[in-house]
Amino acid sequence: MADPVHEITVDAAGHRLGTDGRITVTLMAEDGRLFKRRAVKGVGSGESSEVCWLVAELDGVRVYQQGDHVIVTREEMYP
Amino acid sequence: MAATVQIVEKNGAGGTATDKTSGSIRFKNADNATVDTGNPLVKPGAGVDYSFEKWLRLNVSGGTYTEITNIKAYMDGANGLGSGVTLYAKAVTSYATPAEATATAGYADAFTYTSGAPLSLGAGPYTSTGEKGDHLVMMLTVGTTASGGITPSEILTFVWDEI
Numbered sequence: 001m002a003d004p005v006h007e008i009t010v011d012a013a014g015h016r017l018g019t020d021g022r023i024t025v026t027l028m029a030e031d032g033r034l035f036k037r038r039a040v041k042g043v044g045s046g047e048s049s050e051v052c053w054l055v056a057e058l059d060g061v062r063v064y065q066q067g068d069h070v071i072v073t074r075e076e077m078y079p
Numbered sequence: 080m081a082a083t084v085q086i087v088e089k090n091g092a093g094g095t096a097t098d099k100t101s102g103s104i105r106f107k108n109a110d111n112a113t114v115d116t117g118n119p120l121v122k123p124g125a126g127v128d129y130s131f132e133k134w135l136r137l138n139v140s141g142g143t144y145t146e147i148t149n150i151k152a153y154m155d156g157a158n159g160l161g162s163g164v165t166l167y168a169k170a171v172t173s174y175a176t177p178a179e180a181t182a183t184a185g186y187a188d189a190f191t192y193t194s195g196a197p198l199s200l201g202a203g204p205y206t207s208t209g210e211k212g213d214h215l216v217m218m219l220t221v222g223t224t225a226s227g228g229i230t231p232s233e234i235l236t237f238v239w240d241e242i
Contacts, residue, residue, distance in 0.1 A: 005081040008242055035148075036081070036241045043086045043135070044104030045232035052081075055240075078153065078194040078238050 002050035003066065006036050018054040018065075025056055025065050032058035039079040051079040080143035086237050087210070088112045089134040094174045096138065096210075103232075106130040106166075106219040110177040116229075120221045122163075127220040129180040134171075135215040137200070137237055139208045148203035149240040150212035156193040159233055163225030166233065168192060170200050170213040180218040189217060189235075197238070212239075 008018045016034045017026040027034045034056050042048040056063040064071040071077065087096040090110050097112040109118035110131050120128045137150055152168070160166060167186035180186075192198040201212030215237075 007080070034242070037238065038081075038084070038241055039236050039238040040084070040086055040100055041234060041236045042232075043235040043237055044099055044102070045234060046101070046103040047232070048101045078151065078197060079236070 003052045005038065005050075005052045006054045008034055008036065008054075018056070020052075020054065020065075020067070023065060023068075025054055025063065027056045027058065029058050032056060037064075037079065041079065053079060082139045082144040082147060082241055083142035084239070085138045085140050087136055087138045089136065089174060089214070090177060092176045094134070094176075096136075098138075099135070104133060104135075106133065106217075108179065120219070122221055122225050122227065123223060125223060127165075127222045130219040130221075131179050132177040133217045134174060134177055135217065135237075136210045137212055137239065138210045139205075141208060145242045146204040146206050147211055147239050147241050148205070149238075150200040150203065150205075151197035151238050152200055152215045153192040153194055153197035153236050153238075154190045155234045156190055158188075158190045160219075160230045161226055163222035164230055165220045165222070166190065166217060167219070168198060168215060168217045170198055171216045172213050174214060180220075183220070186216075186218070194236070200237075 004020045037053040039051045054065045103114045105114045107118045166189040168189035205211040
């Protein structure tokens, strides 16, 4: 089953937020980045799956969120 | 909203694209996207038998998005194709008709591209629909120590950033 693809919007206060429909991550800074890191895994195998992470980055620190998992790190991570 | 993304295999002089996002890719001694046992690689008495190249690319077929950046590809780091079977990869900007490879120059072992060190297929930003980023060109060699039959599948990942 494919991950839900996050929706990125802006709230009434002007903050960017991303949600998978269950968990919402809000970036409360103008200079940070908020984006989806999407992937197709198993291309060509006949058993592929789609993955979507929400990534918030501020001052070199990244928050990766997928489902119930949240990682806070300075590392570049890929699904 | 999100981009609707496919991974396509391109074949022929015109680069006819076949959606392989959830399909199989078969390395063979012919330029086509058909998954069959025709035109197999042959275990050689000496040296290696080279496959035809596989030209793969990310294609945005629809959906709504602002931009795509940071397209990359990688394997799982462990060659599970069996003894004597090696998979190679490189990034190429412009399409050329897939040919039978004759050397490994310009390629790297595909399994050296991992989630910790992926192959870049273009930084972008890319917008709108259509094919985006570089092509991922792959080819496979079969050496004298290979076993017969169809190899196990391997895990190729395409990844991109999107807003």
